[in-house]
Amino acid sequence: MKARVFVTLKNGVLDPQGEAVKHALGTLGFDGVNTVRQGKMIEIDLAHTDVAKAEADVTEMCEKLLANTVIENYSVEIG
């Protein structure tokens, strides 16, 4: 069973990398880009097949390691 974790910066946390990407997009002629926020996606292949257990496990992984909840939000997709 596959799980996908999306880690993004919380609103209000300055994202200098997103700002730099936005600037580069402008240089390439892409007008009308209001903001760019950069995050990461983590794909996990799990041995078990119980969706509820997978969700609980991956949530715990996020809390303990995958996200820094001081500055980041996370969301989990199973399957």
Added chain:
Amino acid sequence: MKAGVIVFPGSNCDRDLAVAFERVSGRKTDMIWHKDSTLPTGLDIVAVPGGFSFGDYLRCGAIAARSPIMRSVVEFANNGGHVLGICNGFQVLIESGLLPGALMRNAGLKFVCKDVELKVATSRTAFTSNYRKGEEITIPVAHHDGNYVADPDLVKRLKDEDRITFTYADNPNGSTADIAGIVSENRRVMGMMPHPERLNDRHLGGTDGTRLFESLGEALVGA
């Protein structure tokens, strides 16, 4: 003062840190591998060095903070032990939950490696007692993720409790309130981005960093 320095794969300031402690205490520093699960007995201070532990994968310090030895370091701190984290070590202490806030990518997006002027914000810690409050000292920084982030409540608490140890005279990374170093609530855990162990010999450019280790040597003598 008996010091121990934690060594992760990718640590690169561990030896400088060991020498800085040895010069002050005259005692050999214990080098402690990250896979060890217990600290040697009789340590007065544990230091987490600068470098690029685990290649800065995931987030700076995130993997190191979950290594076996860090459980013992957290326990050591919770029992009132002194812990010092410099640069990557500061990142590891934050990721371990020993210090509040977060360290993010420098606002200018560049790796900054240069001597900077620091203001000593408090001398009321075992780490800074040999400096005068308000004094300006020169200490090098070398980091890509030193932008200390704290919400207004935390900044207020740090200020009210006199827990900011150093601030930048000319902020190199965008950190909140120019913060370069902080201590824990019990004032025994300090994290800072600049490298005092790198200005610890007049032949290497200066000794402004030396007094930090002398402060510790005096506070922890026979401790």
